[in-house]
Amino acid sequence: MIKGIYTAARGLDARMKNLEVIANNLANLNTTGFKKEMPFSEVMNQYGQTQIQQVTDFRQGDLAQTNNPTDVAISGKGFFVVQTENGQELTRNGSFKISDNGYLVDQQGNKVMGQNGAIKIDMLSFEKQKSFTISNNGEVKFGNNVIDSLMIAKMNDQQDSERDSGTNFSATGGFQVANQNDFQIKQGYLEESNVNPIKELENMIQVNNEYQSASKMITFLDKSLDEANQIGKV
Amino acid sequence: MPTRALRTAASGMYAQELNIEVISNNIANINTTGFKKNQAEFQDLMYQQVNVSPVNSSVQGATQNSSTAIQVGNGVQPTADEKIFTQGDVTQTNNQLDLAIQGDGFFQVLKPDGTYAYSRDGSFQVNADGKIVTSSGYALDPPITLDQNSLSVSIGKDGTVTAQQVGGSSKVIGNIELARFMNPGGLKSLGDNLYAQTDASGTPIIGTPNKDGFGSINQGYLESSNVDIVQEMIAMIAAQRAYEINSKTVQTVQDMMTMANNLKQN
Numbered sequence: 001m002i003k004g005i006y007t008a009a010r011g012l013d014a015r016m017k018n019l020e021v022i023a024n025n026l027a028n029l030n031t032t033g034f035k036k037e038m039p040f041s042e043v044m045n046q047y048g049q050t051q052i053q054q055v056t057d058f059r060q061g062d063l064a065q066t067n068n069p070t071d072v073a074i075s076g077k078g079f080f081v082v083q084t085e086n087g088q089e090l091t092r093n094g095s096f097k098i099s100d101n102g103y104l105v106d107q108q109g110n111k112v113m114g115q116n117g118a119i120k121i122d123m124l125s126f127e128k129q130k131s132f133t134i135s136n137n138g139e140v141k142f143g144n145n146v147i148d149s150l151m152i153a154k155m156n157d158q159q160d161s162e163r164d165s166g167t168n169f170s171a172t173g174g175f176q177v178a179n180q181n182d183f184q185i186k187q188g189y190l191e192e193s194n195v196n197p198i199k200e201l202e203n204m205i206q207v208n209n210e211y212q213s214a215s216k217m218i219t220f221l222d223k224s225l226d227e228a229n230q231i232g233k234v
Numbered sequence: 235m236p237t238r239a240l241r242t243a244a245s246g247m248y249a250q251e252l253n254i255e256v257i258s259n260n261i262a263n264i265n266t267t268g269f270k271k272n273q274a275e276f277q278d279l280m281y282q283q284v285n286v287s288p289v290n291s292s293v294q295g296a297t298q299n300s301s302t303a304i305q306v307g308n309g310v311q312p313t314a315d316e317k318i319f320t321q322g323d324v325t326q327t328n329n330q331l332d333l334a335i336q337g338d339g340f341f342q343v344l345k346p347d348g349t350y351a352y353s354r355d356g357s358f359q360v361n362a363d364g365k366i367v368t369s370s371g372y373a374l375d376p377p378i379t380l381d382q383n384s385l386s387v388s389i390g391k392d393g394t395v396t397a398q399q400v401g402g403s404s405k406v407i408g409n410i411e412l413a414r415f416m417n418p419g420g421l422k423s424l425g426d427n428l429y430a431q432t433d434a435s436g437t438p439i440i441g442t443p444n445k446d447g448f449g450s451i452n453q454g455y456l457e458s459s460n461v462d463i464v465q466e467m468i469a470m471i472a473a474q475r476a477y478e479i480n481s482k483t484v485q486t487v488q489d490m491m492t493m494a495n496n497l498k499q500n
Contacts, residue, residue: 014286016239016490017306023239023483024278024307027246029476030253031276031310040286040304052286054304066273067320068419095275095314098416100433107277107313121416131447132416163305165280197479208486215493222498 005221011214014040015207022204025195033061033093033167034193039203056169058158061092061194063186069132070096070104073191076183078152079175081113082106082168088113089168090153090161090175092191104140108166114140114148115177121147134187137180150185154178238308239487245309246480249276252312253473260461261470268355268427269459270317271466279308317429319418322354322460324452330387331358331366334457337449339412340429342440343372350375352413352438354457355427366395370426378408391450393443412448413438 018039028034040054063073072094074080079090089110096112099105104112104119111118119140121132133141138150153175155161160173256274263269283303324334333356335341340352353368361367364380380387384397384407393410415421420434431438444450 020239020306023242027309163281
């Protein structure tokens with residue numbers, strides 16, 4: 001019976017951690033390129049052991065028009081690759097800018113990778129050419145001059161990845177160049193967060209109810225133990 | 235730790251508060267000539283590894299599995315307050331020194347401290363020295379000066395300023411040049427409808443209007459703000475609801491903590 005109390009207590013702990021996951025999703029309701037985290041669940045593996053499973057929902061977020069030439073969104077599968085101090089990381093956040101030394105960088109100043117290394121914009125070509133365009137297949141162009149193509153990567157295993165701030169993912173399972181047919185690049189658009197507030201509220205209510213059940217269980221067990229303690233009392 | 239969920243929700247509420255501030259500034263400037271709307275940008279905070287023990291592991295006698303750690307985020311932070319430089323509507327004023335840029339580019343003005351500022355607000359005036367200045371009194375650069383013989387000016391799409399002289403002749407008294415930026419979203423707002431260059435915007439590229447990707451100059455017109463009231467109202471509703479939903483998280487955490495406090499009843 002005492003074991004039962006511990007089981008229920010771990011249930012409380014798990015629900016509180018799930019609430020933290022939901023809280024983070026809701027806080028990032030308006031974060032560009034954010035991918036929601038599903039509340040974790042326990043699954044039985046093939047050896048009959050329980051395992052914690054945490055799944056990131058990589059579904060497409062809505063595309064919002066900004067008309068800023070250095071804002072890009074991916075429609076379909078794939079990630080932008082940025083060079084951070086922790087190595088190359090993948091992101092769906094295409095809110096880029098040009099750094100003072102001419103590199104295409106993300107909001108933290110990490111260089112955006114092209115297929116031939118970091119994408120550098122030659123200011124001279126900017127002065128001569130009319131427009132800076134990024135085509136549907138990721139070619140970065142000035143007028144008709146192709147500078148490079150954006151490197152669009154796909155993870156070997158999407159769930160084998162770790163989150164980092166800046167809506168970045170580090171692909172612990174490795175990544176490779178994505179298939180050209182799997183994505184389209186949209187210049188002047190940003191991908192919105194894919195958090196659905198209604199779904200999150202639903203999860204929150206569920207977590208709250210489960211927490212209540214587990215706490216009821218504890219008070220019930222506590223009462224039973226108390227009654228057991230009364231046995232033999234004179 | 236339940237306080238993490240509270241802090242996460244608080245960061246969400248703070249972010250939405252900032253969002254509302256940005257939106258209200260846009261709405262306040264709906265009639266400001268040459269105003270460009272702002273948009274708040276957010277980014278998730280760092281993630282932490284948190285260990286979760288499977289509930290019935292002790293019952294099963296199963297060994298602790300390495301995949302019991304989950305990643306929990308710490309909320310959201312604002313990263314940028316980005317200007318959106320879409321074209322505003324162009325309205326006719328028939329004033330000869332009202333200029334609207336149709337397309338890319340900014341007027342370059344010289345501030346009294348010797349630095350340059352950039353503006354889309356083309357409501358110019360002539361000051362006591364005959365110089366063409368902005369409504370705040372900053373001179374266009376390169377400077378254009380009207381002399382006392384000038385009756386009226388006509389400004390071409392390419393920025394050529396021609397003055398009609400007393401006696402019927404006309405002469406070119408200067409050329410308006412425009413500045414363009416690689417990333418106009420990175421410009422810093424100075425107020426007074428002026429912007430300053432930053433590392434993020436890149437250095438200005440000066441050129442002739444109506445050429446090489448620069449916009450054309452339209453005399454007798456002004457560019458209205460590019461704020462779309464419907465879009466702002468919708469953004470405001472969304473921000474308010476997002477704020478509300480984050481406050482629901484706070485409420486839920488509180489509920490759960492009350493339940494935890496009630497576990498021990500006697």
